[in-house]
Amino acid sequence: MAAEQTWDGPNALVVRGLTKTYGAKTAVDQLDLTVRQGELYALLGPNGAGKTTTLRMVTGLLKPNSGSIAVCGVDALATPAKAKALVAWLPDEPMLYDKLTPLEYLDFVAGLWSVPGKVAKARAEEILKAFDLWDQRNKPCEGFSRGMKQKAALAGALIHDPKLLILDEPLTGLDASMARLIKDMLQQRVRDGGTVILTTHILEVAERLADRIGVIASGKLTAQGTLDELRAVAGKDNSTLEDVFLKLIDEPIAP
Amino acid sequence: MNWLPKGSTPWLVAHELRLAFRGRPTAQRSALIFLGILGALAFGVGLTVAYALRKVEIPITPISALIFDLVLVAVFTLMLSVTVSRAAQIFFERGDLELLLSSPISGRRVLTARCVGMALSASLMFLLLVTPFVVSSAVLGRPEWLWSYGVLVSASFLATALGLVIAMGLFALIGPRAAKTLAQILSAVIGASFYLLSQMGRYLDLGPVTRSPGFWRDAMTSLLQTGLFAPDQPLSWPLQAITGAPVPATAMIVSAFVIFLLVTAALGARFERDAAAAAGVGAGRGGTSTKVRRFSEGPFSAMMRKELTLFRRDIALIAQVLLRLLYLVPTGFVLFKSIKTGSDIAIPTIVSILTFMSAQIAGSLAWIAVSGEEGLELLAASPAPAQGLRRAKLVAVLVPVGWLMIIPLGLIAWTSPQGGAAALLGVIASALSAGLIAIWYETPTPRTQFRRRRGGSWVGNLAEFGLSALWASTAGLAATAWWPFALFPALLAIGVLFAVQRPQKTYAETLPGA
Numbered sequence: 001m002a003a004e005q006t007w008d009g010p011n012a013l014v015v016r017g018l019t020k021t022y023g024a025k026t027a028v029d030q031l032d033l034t035v036r037q038g039e040l041y042a043l044l045g046p047n048g049a050g051k052t053t054t055l056r057m058v059t060g061l062l063k064p065n066s067g068s069i070a071v072c073g074v075d076a077l078a079t080p081a082k083a084k085a086l087v088a089w090l091p092d093e094p095m096l097y098d099k100l101t102p103l104e105y106l107d108f109v110a111g112l113w114s115v116p117g118k119v120a121k122a123r124a125e126e127i128l129k130a131f132d133l134w135d136q137r138n139k140p141c142e143g144f145s146r147g148m149k150q151k152a153a154l155a156g157a158l159i160h161d162p163k164l165l166i167l168d169e170p171l172t173g174l175d176a177s178m179a180r181l182i183k184d185m186l187q188q189r190v191r192d193g194g195t196v197i198l199t200t201h202i203l204e205v206a207e208r209l210a211d212r213i214g215v216i217a218s219g220k221l222t223a224q225g226t227l228d229e230l231r232a233v234a235g236k237d238n239s240t241l242e243d244v245f246l247k248l249i250d251e252p253i254a255p
Numbered sequence: 256m257n258w259l260p261k262g263s264t265p266w267l268v269a270h271e272l273r274l275a276f277r278g279r280p281t282a283q284r285s286a287l288i289f290l291g292i293l294g295a296l297a298f299g300v301g302l303t304v305a306y307a308l309r310k311v312e313i314p315i316t317p318i319s320a321l322i323f324d325l326v327l328v329a330v331f332t333l334m335l336s337v338t339v340s341r342a343a344q345i346f347f348e349r350g351d352l353e354l355l356l357s358s359p360i361s362g363r364r365v366l367t368a369r370c371v372g373m374a375l376s377a378s379l380m381f382l383l384l385v386t387p388f389v390v391s392s393a394v395l396g397r398p399e400w401l402w403s404y405g406v407l408v409s410a411s412f413l414a415t416a417l418g419l420v421i422a423m424g425l426f427a428l429i430g431p432r433a434a435k436t437l438a439q440i441l442s443a444v445i446g447a448s449f450y451l452l453s454q455m456g457r458y459l460d461l462g463p464v465t466r467s468p469g470f471w472r473d474a475m476t477s478l479l480q481t482g483l484f485a486p487d488q489p490l491s492w493p494l495q496a497i498t499g500a501p502v503p504a505t506a507m508i509v510s511a512f513v514i515f516l517l518v519t520a521a522l523g524a525r526f527e528r529d530a531a532a533a534a535g536v537g538a539g540r541g542g543t544s545t546k547v548r549r550f551s552e553g554p555f556s557a558m559m560r561k562e563l564t565l566f567r568r569d570i571a572l573i574a575q576v577l578l579r580l581l582y583l584v585p586t587g588f589v590l591f592k593s594i595k596t597g598s599d600i601a602i603p604t605i606v607s608i609l610t611f612m613s614a615q616i617a618g619s620l621a622w623i624a625v626s627g628e629e630g631l632e633l634l635a636a637s638p639a640p641a642q643g644l645r646r647a648k649l650v651a652v653l654v655p656v657g658w659l660m661i662i663p664l665g666l667i668a669w670t671s672p673q674g675g676a677a678a679l680l681g682v683i684a685s686a687l688s689a690g691l692i693a694i695w696y697e698t699p700t701p702r703t704q705f706r707r708r709r710g711g712s713w714v715g716n717l718a719e720f721g722l723s724a725l726w727a728s729t730a731g732l733a734a735t736a737w738w739p740f741a742l743f744p745a746l747l748a749i750g751v752l753f754a755v756q757r758p759q760k761t762y763a764e765t766l767p768g769a
Contacts (some may be wrong), residue, residue: 059636061763084638095630099568100561107550112637112644113556117550124550140568156633 018067029219040205045216057088066219088162092169094153098142114161207241267368301387317484320491336446338418343438363459363523376413409511416518443578554639562651576619602674607731610681614723617686621693624648627702635762674734680731696755
């Protein structure tokens with residue numbers, strides 16, 4: 001891996017030697033990963049590369065076999081509750097309680113993260129209005145479209161103002177305007193000092209949004225850095241991320 | 256199913272059956288051994304009865320025909336209860352419905368296949384029940400008993416046709432959402448109807464005549480005098496059919512299938528329309544409240560509020576829980592009436608029943624709240640401690656139990672303060688125990704699978720039932736003059752609670768692949 005530019009600032013996430021096995025299969029293999037505070041980090045990799053498994057371990061949903069995870073300096077394995085308080089996780093198929101309204105859902109999530117009632121109420125109004133869900137706030141989620149559900153789930157992830165927002169394929173299945181809204185929100189979040197990690201198969205999204213990109217294949221981080229740094233690693237100057245990505249995951253590049 | 260023509264009705268039926276069996280929890284080895292022993296015992300009993308009856312000819316008389324018809328009506332109501340509920344679910348449990356309806360296969364064919372699967376599953380329990388006797392009889396030289404399979408299957412096809420008509424009728428009359436709820440309620444009432452009717456004379460004071468011991472005998476005699484159950488009348492066909500008379504048996508089976516086919520053919524076109532309408536339910540629905548609500552403080556309050564809201568919103572599910580108590584209604588009436596007569600056992604018996612009921616309701620609600628939690632990943636990702644969240648669920652379960660019990664408890668306390676105190680303690684202890692069992696034996700399962708909740712740990716099921724009985728005995732004894740004896744079952748219940756206690760997992764540990 002090519003040397004990255006040195007960074008002395010605070011890190012939002014530091015993962016060292018992370019390993020997860022399922023029987024004989026090693027899903028994540030001695031993975032090292034560092035995400036800086038205030039950046040948008042895109043984790044790329046082919047299907048089954050270990051992206052989601054890695055992020056699920058970071059969010060405390062999976063227990064690693066070995067390794068360490070630190071979220072904003074908090075040891076996520078030794079003090080999971082402290083680490084979880086700083087993180088929000090949005091899976092690729094977000095779960096909403098069908099019988100709850102978006103407002104009730106946000107109330108519930110805010111309660112789980114112990115957000116004071118008045119703060120949560122004000123933030124819920126702000127987020128729902130920003131996501132154009134305010135008019136739907138008292139309607140049960142069961143009748144929502146996929147895009148509306150995705151927005152409501154993302155609103156839930158933001159209600160406790162997480163320091164680290166982790167999203168697994170957040171743009172899958174969304175129409176252009178919805179995708180744009182979410183991309184703008186993510187960029188705004190980073191501008192406000194938050195940290196965002198996302199996985200995506202849409203390389204154009206990573207290319208346009210991400211400050212740095214990590215490429216994972218067969219459970220190992222094969223490269224990480226800015227797009228230019230990745231180009232240098234892949235020996236593909238002036239290439240698109242797609243060419244660089246295919247090179248880095250060691251797949252044949254189409255002529 | 257590869258050999259069946261693709262897209263044909265039999266192919267679709269095979270698909271339905273495959274899904275029905277794949278949906279069931281995988282049997283564990285211990286469960287298989289238990290089922291094996293149960294099967295062997297059933298065949299032992301079946302063989303004994305078949306041997307004893309091998310030379311007995313069932314007389315085709317009006318009285319035997321009437322008795323058998325009553326049995327068949329009881330079986331039919333139970334089948335109808337299943338089919339009404341399943342017919343309503345056809346529209347709401349989407350599963351592969353959209354895939355099937357978007358294919359070139361006609362909606363009518365999809366409906367027919369789904370209904371055949373429904374009919375077969377409605378008759379399955381009864382087929383299994385009679386199999387030890389029927390097969391043993393056939394082996395011992397009485398193959399005519401095999402016709403009983405035909406009678407049962409035809410009854411289930413008839414019940415399916417009627418269930419479909421009822422569900423779609425409700426759908427047309429009151430709309431999809433209300434139809435789903437009402438169908439669930441109707442299903443439970445139909446299931447209990449035969450029992451409730453049979454007990455009617457005991458709890459409805461219809462005048463001196465119903466209290467007369469000879470009332471029901473006289474009623475049956477009047478029925479027999481109508482001549483409708485004579486051997487040459489259609490009402491004697493069911494009995495003739497199971498005893499091997501080919502003409503009545505064939506007539507019953509053929510007519511049931513014809514009615515089934517006519518109904519599915521007639522409703523096939525409507526099915527596509529109704530299924531599409533049901534898919535849109537919710538989208539256009541009005542809000543639940545227009546005011547901006549107060550937000551919860553902390554995980555405990557948030558979880559409690561969430562569970563209570565979900566209980567309140569899922570009327571169909573809660574109806575399923577509460578309607579199980581229908582069977583206790585006649586007993587309750589009789590006992591409350593007997594208080595008037597000053598019976599010594601009335602209050603303790605009511606206290607016991609109330610305690611048992613509260614355990615049943617709390618156990619069901621706790622299963623819904625704990626095992627039926629839909630947001631496991633959200634809870635696992637949150638910093639809130641799992642133990643505290645589960646405690647909040649338990650409190651949320653106790654709230655509706657308290658509301659349900661408050662009136663009966665008040666009535667008992669008004670009649671007998673000691674009984675009231677015993678009932679209060681019994682209700683609290685049994686509900687808490689049932690809730691704790693639900694927490695210790697949590698098995699994440701979709702809420703829609705509530706009917707299969709007994710498919711979890713058999714230790715948990717046994718403990719829940721045993722504790723309900725022990726607390727019922729405790730409360731019952733505490734309401735008598737020998738109240739110190741209540742300590743024995745109470746201590747035993749506490750001992751059981753300690754014995755079956757299990758460490759609680761974190762939510763992350765309950766996730767698949769953890």
